[in-house]
Amino acid sequence: MTAIDLAIIGFGKIARDQHRAALDASPVFHLAATVDPVNRAEGVEAFPDTDSFLRRMPNVGAVSLCTPPQIRFAVARQALLAGRHVLLEKPPGTSVSEVMALERIAREQGRTLFTAWHSQFAPGIPGAKKWLADKRITRITVTWREDVRRWHPGQDWIFAPGGAGVFDPGINAYSILTHILPIALYTTEAELEFPENRETPIAARLKMLTEEGAPADLDFDFRETGTQTWDMRIETDRGTLALSQGGATVSAGGETLAAEGALAGEYDRIYARFAKLIERCESDVDLAPFRHVADAMMLGRRTTTEAFNW
Template sequence: MTQKPPHKVALVGLGKIAKDQHVPSITKSAAFEVGAIVSRSATGQDVPVYETLDAMLTGEPDIKVVSLCVPPQVRFDMARQALSHKRDVLLEKPPGASVAEVHALERLARENGCVLYATWHSRHAMGVAGAKAWLASRKPVSARITWREDVRHWHPGQAWIWEAGGLGVFDPGINALSIMTEILPAPVHVSSADLTFPENRDTPIAAAIRFSGADGLTVDADFDWRQTGTQTWEIEVVTDQGTILLSGGGATVTIEGKEVSSDEALASEYDGIYAHFADLLASRTSDVDLTPLVHVADAFMLGKRLQTEAFFD
C-alpha cells in the first residue's frame, strides 16, 4: 500500500513552545512536515516564512493544516481566518481566551467542513491512560492537586501571561485540570476559589480551588507560580480501593506507595498530540473538549480576589 504524503503544516508563532515541542514532534512524525512558518522574527529557516497569516494563506494554497502557537489573546482571529479559508486548525492550550470564542470556532469549523483540534498536551503524559484505567473501576473519595512551579524559569519575559486573557497561574494549572478531567470517572465542578493577584498584574500568581462531585467527592487544587528549586506537579486520588499518585506532570504513576511507571515530564506529549491530530484529519473529525477551560472560567467567576505584593521578572 502506498503511504500517503505527509500533511504540510503552517506553524504560526515560533516562540519557546513551538521550538521546544511542536517542531521536534512534527519532525519525528511520518504524518506531518513543516511547510511554512508565520513569524515576524524567524530567520534562517528551510521553509517559507511569512510575516502575517493572511500572506501565508494567500501564498500557500496547498497547505491545508495550520498549527496556532500564539498567545490565546490573539488566537481567535487567526483561527477564524484560517477556518474561513477552509484550513484545518490545531489550537495550542488553552484553546482560547474565553469559552464563547472557542464555541464560535467550533461552529465555523463545522460549517466549513474543517477539522478543529483543541489540544491538551498533558493528557498525553505517559501515566495518564493507565491512571484513567485504574480509576475506572474504583470510587474516588477525595483528590489533591499540587501544581507549583517557578514562572521566571518557565515563562521568562512573557508579558502576555500577566495580561487579561493570559490566565496567569492557570496557564500551567490548566494542564493539571486537563489530566483531572481525563482520569476521574465522574465530573466535578468548582465550588469555591481564592485567587491571589500581584498588585501590578491582571492575572493571578496563585490559586486555591475546591471542586465538588457526586457522593461527597472533593478535589482541592493548589496552584502557585512562586516555587523555586524542585518543581511540583502532582495529582493524588484517594479511592475506596487504594490511592494513586501522578507526579512529574502525569509522567510517573505510584499506586499504594509503589511506583509502577516512570517517565520524564513533557516526554512524548506533543508526539501524542500530533498522532491524534493525524487520526482526526484521517476521519475528518474535530476534538474540542472545553471542560478544563470551563473550570478556569468558573474559578474566575466564583473566586475571591486576594492581593499580594507586586511581581517583577
C-alpha cells in the same frame, strides 16, 4: 495515510521547543511554512502574516496555532474558512465562547479542530485513566507549584488580562484531572491572589466537589523556587493513585503504572492524534479545562499580594 503539509502560525518558544521537533519526526506531517512577524525556521518558507500565507500556499492543509491566546480566534476562524484543519496550542483562546464558535465553524466547514492539551499526552495518563475507570473517588489533592521566572521568563502576557496567570500551568492540572476522572467536578470556592501590579492571579487555592460530593483541594502557585511540584493524589474506595512530574510518573494501589522520568513524546503523540482526527474528519474540542478556569475566576474571592517583578 498521505503526507500533510502544515504551517506553524506563531513561531515562538513552544513552537521552537516542541512543535518543530515533533513535526520533523512525524511520519505524516511536513512543516511547509512558518507564519510569524519576527521568527522563522531555517530552510522553511516564512510569511509575516496569515493573510499572505493563506493566499500563497493554498495546498497546505493544516495549521498549528502557537500565537499568544489573545489573537487566536481571528486567525483560527480565517484558517478554517480557508479550508485548513486547525490545531490550537493550549490555552485555546481567551474566552470559552470563542472556542465554541470555532467548534461550530469547523463543523460547518467539514474541517478538524483540535484543542491540544499537552499534559493529557504525558506517558502515565492512559494507565491512570484506565485504573480509575471503575473506582469510586473519595478525595483528591492537587499540588501544582512552579517558578514562573524559570518557565516563563519575561513573558508579561501571562500577567496581562486574558493571560490566566497561575492558571496557565494550572490548566494543565485541570486537563489531566478532567481527562482521567470517571466523574465530573465543579468548583465551589476559589481564593485568588493578585499581585498589586498585575492583572492575573499568581496563586490560587481551590475547592471542588465531584458530582457525588467527594472533596478536591487544589493548590496552584507560581512562586515556588524550591522543588517544582506537579502532583496529584486521588483516593478511591479501592486504593490511591499518585501522579507526579505532571503525569510522567504514576502509581496506583501500590503498583507502578508509569515510571518514565521525562515527558518525552507528548508532542509526538499530539501530532499522531491530530493526523488521526484529520483522517476521520473529526474534531476534538475539549473545553472542560478552560471552563474550570473561567468558573474559578467567576466565583473566586480576590486578595491582593505583593507586587511581582521579573
